[in-house]
Amino acid sequence: MATKKFLLSENDIPESWYNIVADMTNKPLPPLHPGTKEPIKAEDLEAIFPKAIIEQEMSTDRWIGIPEEVRELYKIWRPTPLVRAYGLEKALDTPARIYFKNEGLSPVGSHKLNSALAQAYYNKMEGVTHLTTETGAGQWGTALSFACNLFGLSLEVFMVQVSYNQKPYRRVMMQTWDATVTPSPSLSTYAGRAVKVRGKDGSGSLGIAISEAIERAVGTPGTKYSLGSVLNHVALHQTVIGLEAEKQFMLADDFPDTVIGCFGGGSNFSGISFPFLRHNLTEGKRIRIVASEPASCPKLSRGKFEYDFGDTAGLTPLLPMYTLGHDFRPADIHAGGLRYHGAGSIVSQLRRDGLIEVEDIPQLETFEAGRLFARTEGTIPAPESAHAIASVIREARRAKEEGCARAILFNLSGHGLIDMSAYDQYLEGKMRNYVLSDVEISRTLEGLESLIP
Numbered sequence: 001m002a003t004k005k006f007l008l009s010e011n012d013i014p015e016s017w018y019n020i021v022a023d024m025t026n027k028p029l030p031p032l033h034p035g036t037k038e039p040i041k042a043e044d045l046e047a048i049f050p051k052a053i054i055e056q057e058m059s060t061d062r063w064i065g066i067p068e069e070v071r072e073l074y075k076i077w078r079p080t081p082l083v084r085a086y087g088l089e090k091a092l093d094t095p096a097r098i099y100f101k102n103e104g105l106s107p108v109g110s111h112k113l114n115s116a117l118a119q120a121y122y123n124k125m126e127g128v129t130h131l132t133t134e135t136g137a138g139q140w141g142t143a144l145s146f147a148c149n150l151f152g153l154s155l156e157v158f159m160v161q162v163s164y165n166q167k168p169y170r171r172v173m174m175q176t177w178d179a180t181v182t183p184s185p186s187l188s189t190y191a192g193r194a195v196k197v198r199g200k201d202g203s204g205s206l207g208i209a210i211s212e213a214i215e216r217a218v219g220t221p222g223t224k225y226s227l228g229s230v231l232n233h234v235a236l237h238q239t240v241i242g243l244e245a246e247k248q249f250m251l252a253d254d255f256p257d258t259v260i261g262c263f264g265g266g267s268n269f270s271g272i273s274f275p276f277l278r279h280n281l282t283e284g285k286r287i288r289i290v291a292s293e294p295a296s297c298p299k300l301s302r303g304k305f306e307y308d309f310g311d312t313a314g315l316t317p318l319l320p321m322y323t324l325g326h327d328f329r330p331a332d333i334h335a336g337g338l339r340y341h342g343a344g345s346i347v348s349q350l351r352r353d354g355l356i357e358v359e360d361i362p363q364l365e366t367f368e369a370g371r372l373f374a375r376t377e378g379t380i381p382a383p384e385s386a387h388a389i390a391s392v393i394r395e396a397r398r399a400k401e402e403g404c405a406r407a408i409l410f411n412l413s414g415h416g417l418i419d420m421s422a423y424d425q426y427l428e429g430k431m432r433n434y435v436l437s438d439v440e441i442s443r444t445l446e447g448l449e450s451l452i453p
Helices: 051-058 068-074 086-092 113-125 139-151 161-166 168-176 190-197 206-218 232-238 240-252 267-283 345-352 363-377 383-402 420-427 438-445
Strands: 004-006 016-018 063-065 082-084 097-102 130-135 154-160 180-184 223-225 258-262 288-294 304-309 318-323 357-361 407-412
Touching: 004 240, 016 232, 016 240, 016 267, 051 113, 051 232, 068 113, 082 240, 086 097, 086 363, 086 383, 097 240, 113 130, 113 139, 113 232, 130 139, 130 206, 139 154, 139 168, 154 161, 154 168, 154 206, 161 168, 161 180, 168 180, 180 206, 190 206, 206 223, 232 240, 232 267, 232 345, 240 267, 240 407, 258 267, 258 383, 267 288, 267 345, 267 407, 288 345, 288 383, 304 345, 318 345, 357 363, 357 383, 363 383, 363 420, 383 407
Parallel strands: 097 407, 130 154, 130 223, 154 180, 258 288, 258 407, 288 357
Antiparallel strands: 004 082, 016 063, 082 097, 304 318
16 A cells, blocks of 8 residues: 655645635525525624624635634644545556545544634634534534634534434544533424424434524523534635645645545535635636535435525525425435535535536445545545545546546545444445435425525
8 A cells, every 4th residue: 555645834724715705706695584585684693603704604705814823723733634545546447646635634533623613713702602503423513522622612512313323422522522412303492392293303414403503502692603514604614625735736746637525515525626616717727526425315416406494493594505405304324414405505506507516426335435445545434525435436437447647636524433333334234325216305395485485
């Protein structure tokens, strides 16, 4: 097994985040107030977000400076290495050059800390003492728990029930950093009780957990809500990934022809792809940008572009997004971080304009890809990241068929060392694919048009 790492120094950590909205010809449509159905105003969001986050959410500035205190904390693990995956290339017998950005080296094991530190900082600066949030697979919850601990904030995490059961050690990580973890849906909020009363709680969903976290934030003094994906400011914070990768490709004397990221709500996908997509938007380059999502939760590939709620109870603004409907109940796949019904507004507009491509990947193919990557590169990837690896393998095989030595970059958004029960089920032959029928998708999309008069 041979690898080559392209390393930067602490001085190379970006000083600003990149806001792709500045370079988009068609800007994302505005979020709408859930009551008035009018474009949301900054003051409408102050009940749940600090002012600095609201400014970033609505900004059209191309570059937004990273606070020095946040940048100093980034130095705990950043810059992360860009790695040439020679072992995977050899196993696939491909002429393609495969690179990955290793975000699994953060203290919490994933890319999520890039935004968690920023959000904890801005809340602390505004005098907030307590945060609430939701988490799917637990990666965001662990990241925000660590960040809140550093800034002296208390945190309550609503963790989707299926992941609460499947990934107990992520719960333990959050509790180690003093967070309170509640399985969702719960009986402690109106939103959670309403779902349970209807008898449709199943294994929970990110949409339900978001409803619970927002309800708690709005009803608790000194409390704000923090989101780990989907929204513009989260995508902004994650661009530190791709901005570093740009510099590292200069060291490699190479440049990607294809950039791939797994896709749930858009955080790691945006982080790796937006800085490279900038070259398409401003220089006319033709880098292929590919979002890899679960076949069991295919909002970008089979969903509908409509205004929809970001949560199940309808507490969020109405967002313009590709969605499967806010009442969608995803299958209990092990890539819990990708079990979300909608896509972020920026990514949705890029998809609508044909500026990004989408692949949906069955669960078994993701674990097959993850295992091959572990055997050839040594790192066991998170199930979420394994979706991107599956797309990389598809792309590398196409390169072999076409005899094309193109460069492929993907984001290894996190390691899978706390996902071993999932790999155990895969190796024992107890895992299966989930296939959504057109009828099921049509049913969850019913009524979306009626949300906007």
